[in-house]
Amino acid sequence: MTSDHKAAAPHNKDTAQLSLFNIHTPESLAAFLSSVTGCNVLLTLTENTSSMLSAQKNCNSYKVRLHRMFLHADEDVLHQTALFISGRMSRAPLLRSFINSSSRFIQKKPRKRNLAAQGRIYNLHGILEDLNAEYFSSALKSKITWGRKTRRRARRQVTLGSYNLHSDTITINRSLDSAAVPRYFVEFIVYHEMLHALLGVDEKNGRSVIHSKEFRRMEKKFSHYQKASDWEKRKT
Numbered sequence: 001m002t003s004d005h006k007a008a009a010p011h012n013k014d015t016a017q018l019s020l021f022n023i024h025t026p027e028s029l030a031a032f033l034s035s036v037t038g039c040n041v042l043l044t045l046t047e048n049t050s051s052m053l054s055a056q057k058n059c060n061s062y063k064v065r066l067h068r069m070f071l072h073a074d075e076d077v078l079h080q081t082a083l084f085i086s087g088r089m090s091r092a093p094l095l096r097s098f099i100n101s102s103s104r105f106i107q108k109k110p111r112k113r114n115l116a117a118q119g120r121i122y123n124l125h126g127i128l129e130d131l132n133a134e135y136f137s138s139a140l141k142s143k144i145t146w147g148r149k150t151r152r153r154a155r156r157q158v159t160l161g162s163y164n165l166h167s168d169t170i171t172i173n174r175s176l177d178s179a180a181v182p183r184y185f186v187e188f189i190v191y192h193e194m195l196h197a198l199l200g201v202d203e204k205n206g207r208s209v210i211h212s213k214e215f216r217r218m219e220k221k222f223s224h225y226q227k228a229s230d231w232e233k234r235k236t
Contacts, residue, residue, distance in 0.1 A: 001052045022069045029078070030064075036060060036082030045071070054098050055085040062086070069102045072200070107145040115169070120178035122186050128170070131191050135221065144170040144190065146177060161189040163196040170194065188228035195219060 020127065024032075028041040040061040045068045052067040062085055063226050078100045083089035085206035124144045142163070160173045170193040176186050199215050219225065 010220050025074075026071075029066075029071060032075075032078055033062075033064065033085065034081055037086040039086070041085075053081065053095075054085070072100055093154065095098045110232060115143055117144055117146065119146050119174070121177050121179055121181075122183065124170075124172055124186075124190065127183075127187055128194070131187060131194060135191065136194065140194055140197055142168050142170055142194065144172065146174045147171045149174055159195045163193045167195075170195065170197070182231060184224040185228045185231050189220055189222060191222050 012048060019119055026043060026045055030041050033041040033043065042058075042061055042063050044063075044065045046065050048065070050063070052069070053176075055064045056063045064085060066081075070078070073081070075143070078095050078097045080089060080092040082093055084092045108158065121170070124146060128144045129138075134138050160176065162171050163169070164171070171190060172186070172193075174187065175181075195215055195218055196210070199212070199218070
């Protein structure tokens with residue numbers, strides 16, 4: 001392997017999320033890579049959608065460009081990243097798996113979106129703040145909004161909620177903003193998406209697992225879990 005190399009983003013349709021437990025700073029990330037490579041790493045973080053990693057040897061240092069998602073990589077992934085940068089590892093399965101599992105969130109920066117948390121019936125911002133305080137010690141910083149209105153004829157598969165890591169935004173289906181939908185069910189959907197923001201994704205046998213055992217365990221901590229599950233079953 002030459003000193004100049006790149007790791008491009010592979011195409012992967014699997015649903016995946018990054019772990020938010022590993023949050024580095026640019027300084028700590030550069031220091032870690034320097035310690036493993038044995039050379040000074042001059043790090044630039046990017047949101048490049050075509051190249052997740054590139055490195056160029058320059059005298060006794062490496063000029064490294066990494067996608068910002070590496071701020072959430074664990075130590076094993078970063079260790080293989082450093083070995084790949086230094087040319088001591090041509091095949092880096094953990095690095096490749098990390099990029100694969102994160103590909104869902106590697107996208108061009110969307111146009112600024114106006115968030116609409118106040119619905120006709122429910123205020124999502126208030127619900128998010130209450131749940132954040134009760135279950136997450138107000139640690140999550142995610143934003144929340146109602147989704148855009150869709151034509152009924154276009155609805156073949158209804159997604160009640162989604163989480164976008166790129167913008168750290170939870171979107172709730174506007175169909176839930178109805179007096180016919182109990183508040184506890186809206187809270188449950190918001191709580192579910194907050195767990196995605198907190199837990200990210202697990203890797204099992206080389207595959208991304210979104211709803212891990214830990215996710216399901218924490219999901220059941222929601223105080224109205226059974227009531228919300230029963231209500232959803234009656235409506236589907």
